[in-house]
Every structure is written in C-alpha cells, then in structure tokens.
Amino acid sequence: MLLAARSADKLDELTATIAADGGHAVSYPADISDEAAVAELAKRICAEHGAPDIVVNNAGKSIRRSLHEQYERSHDFDRTIGVNYLGPIRLLLELVPEMRRRGSGHIVNVSSVGVRTPPGPRWGAYQASKGAFDMWLRSVAPELHADGVDVTSVYFGLINTRMMEPTKSLRNAPGLSAEQAADIVAKAITDRPRTIAPWWLWPAEVATVVLRAPVERATQGVVAAARQALGLSRGTMTRQMRRISPSMSSVNCWPIGCPKCRSCGIRVAGAPLGWRGRQ
Numbered sequence: 001m002l003l004a005a006r007s008a009d010k011l012d013e014l015t016a017t018i019a020a021d022g023g024h025a026v027s028y029p030a031d032i033s034d035e036a037a038v039a040e041l042a043k044r045i046c047a048e049h050g051a052p053d054i055v056v057n058n059a060g061k062s063i064r065r066s067l068h069e070q071y072e073r074s075h076d077f078d079r080t081i082g083v084n085y086l087g088p089i090r091l092l093l094e095l096v097p098e099m100r101r102r103g104s105g106h107i108v109n110v111s112s113v114g115v116r117t118p119p120g121p122r123w124g125a126y127q128a129s130k131g132a133f134d135m136w137l138r139s140v141a142p143e144l145h146a147d148g149v150d151v152t153s154v155y156f157g158l159i160n161t162r163m164m165e166p167t168k169s170l171r172n173a174p175g176l177s178a179e180q181a182a183d184i185v186a187k188a189i190t191d192r193p194r195t196i197a198p199w200w201l202w203p204a205e206v207a208t209v210v211l212r213a214p215v216e217r218a219t220q221g222v223v224a225a226a227r228q229a230l231g232l233s234r235g236t237m238t239r240q241m242r243r244i245s246p247s248m249s250s251v252n253c254w255p256i257g258c259p260k261c262r263s264c265g266i267r268v269a270g271a272p273l274g275w276r277g278r279q
Contacts, residue, residue: 001018001023001024001025001026002025002026002028002045002049002052003015003025003026003027003028004027004028004029004030004032004041005029005030006029006030006031006032007029008027008029011027011028011029012027014027015027026048026049028041028044028045032059032082032083032087032088032091033079033082033083033086033087034082035086035090038087038090038091038094039090039094041091042091042094042095043094045095046094046095046098050098051095051098051099051102051105052095052099052105053104053105053106054105054106054107054108054189055091055092055095055105055106055107055108056108056110056185056189057088057091057092057107057108057109057110057133058110058185059083059084059087059088060083060084060110060130061079061080061083061084061126061129062080062123062126063076063079063080063125063126064122064123064126065122065125066121066122070125076125077125077129080125080126080128080129081129081132083129084126084129084130084132084133085129085130085132085133085136088109088133089133089136092107092137096144096149099147099149100144100147100148100149102148103147103148104148104149105144105148105149105150106149106150106151106152106189106192107137107144107149107150107151107152108152108154108185108188108189109133109134109137109151109152109153109154110154110156110181110185111130111133111134111153111154111155111156112126112127112130112155112156112157113155113156113157113197113198113201114126114127114130114131115127115130115131115134115135115155116155116197116201116204116205117201117204117205117208118208118212134153137151137153138151138153141194150192151194152188152189152192152193152194152195152196153194153195153196154184154185154188154195154196154197155195155196155197155198155201156176156181156184157175157176157198158175158176159175159176159177159178159181160175160176160177160178161178184196
C-alpha cells in the first residue's frame with residue numbers, strides 16, 4: 001500500500017499500524033496542491049512500483065464562510081481548488097497513461113453529496129472545487145472504462161472528523177464515523193460500482209430540480225421579511241437563523257449515519273442501511 005499526504009508524522013503512524021497488522025506500506029509525504037510536488041510524487045511511485053492498481057482520492061479541504069467574510073480572502077479559493085480539484089487531476093494525469101496501457105486499474109474518488117444537491121450557504125468554495133473534480137472524473141470515466149480502468153465515485157454526507165471541528169453547529173451532529181466511511185470505501189474497492197451514495201440522494205436531486213424556483217423564492221421572501229421585521233443586519237440575521245436551526249447553514253442530512261436512527265443506522269456489511277452502490 002502506498003500512502004501520500006502532507007503530514008509525515010501521521011503517515012509514519014499509519015505505516016507502523018499497517019505493519020503491526022501484518023501488512024506493508026510505503027509513505028510519500030507530499031502537498032497535493034503543489035504542482036512540482038505532485039509531479040515528483042508520481043515520478044517516484046511509477047519508478048519504484050509501477051503504475052498503481054487502485055488509486056483512492058481522499059484529498060479534501062473544507063472552507064465555510066459567509067460572502068462578507070470572503071471579500072479579502074480570494075486565496076481561500078486557491079487553496080480549495082488546489083487540494084480538491086487541480087491536485088488530484090495533476091496526479092491522475094501522471095498515473096493514468098500507464099494504467100491505460102496496462103489495461104487495468106481502478107480509481108475511487110471520495111466525493112460529497114454536496115456536489116449533487118443545491119449549493120449550501122457558506123459552502124460555495126468547497127462545493128465548487130469538489131464538484132469540479134467530480135465532473136471531470138465522470139466525464140473521462142467512459143474513456144478510462146474502455147481501456148479497462150474502472151471509476152467509482154463515493155458520495156458522503158457528514159463524516160465526524162477534525163475537518164468538521166471549525167463548524168460549531170456540526171460538532172455534535174450525527175454522521176458517519178471515520179471507521180464507517182472507511183468500510184464504505186473498502187466496499188467500493190471490492191465491488192467496483194459506478195457510484196455509492198445514500199439512498200435519498202437521487203430523489204433529492206430530482207426534487208431540487210422540480211422545486212428549485214419555489215423554494216428559492218420562499219426562502220428569499222422569508223429572510224427579507226424577517227430582516228425587515230426585526231431590523232437586523234445581514235450578518236446578525238444569519239447568526240440568529242443558525243441559532244434557531246443550525247441545519248439552515250448546511251446541506252448535510254444529519255440522520256445519515258446516526259447509530260440511533262432506524263431508517264439508516266442499521267449496519268449491513270460495515271455500512272449503514274441506505275448506502276448502496278449503482279452499477
């Protein structure tokens with residue numbers, strides 16, 4: 001197993017854990033947002049091991065900011081695009097040619113339900129960059145498949161990791177554990193479906209297309225009326241709305257992955273009921 005990430009100390013810990021369990025892993029510390037580092041990473045991998053059989057893209061950077069907090073932070077978009085979009089593309093463009101020549105391989109992309117649902121307030125930079133890579137990978141999937149390289153996109157909702165820590169409203173929200181998410185990725189590797197997603201994602205996509213206009217009009221009307229009645233500024237109004245319902249600032253469905261939810265918390269083969277793959 002070949003491991004690549006920015007944190008060398010975390011890689012060393014994981015490599016040691018794998019070795020203790022009888023496996024073998026090699027770590028490659030690298031910043032995937034650095035174009036030169038990605039080129040060097042791919043060069044070393046191919047020279048030392050040849051083209052990989054399976055590539056799992058789990059790179060992700062999340063930033064959540066209101067519009068007025070984005071005015072002087074254009075670098076946030078550079079950071080999210082570098083990690084969520086350009087970095088993975090650059091790495092695959094280095095690795096894919098040999099995989100296609102060999103006639104076999106599998107690419108697993110860890111994506112988000114947010115790329116297939118309406119934009120969530122404050123999540124624009126994250127959703128746009130994740131959506132860009134998802135769209136690119138799906139567009140090249142037919143060509144890859146024709147050459148024997150499979151592609152699987154895994155669409156996750158909320159996963160309780162340190163990436164969620166900065167968002168106070170999500171810290172205690174029910175979601176998948178890292179172990180449950182890992183089980184789902186393992187299922188993607190073994191079964192090689194085209195997609196894996198919560199059962200509700202496809203109906204949600206249809207509903208958002210049909211109801212988009214009336215929902216947007218209703219939301220805008222409610223916010224405008226409330227601001228006028230309470231005499232609140234835009235920033236203050238947003239904070240008040242989040243106190244009333246934290247989910248108004250997030251597209252994640254909290255019950256998904258909740259161990260106490262009968263509809264989706266029953267474990268089946270290491271994953272909550274409702275998670276399924278589509279061929």
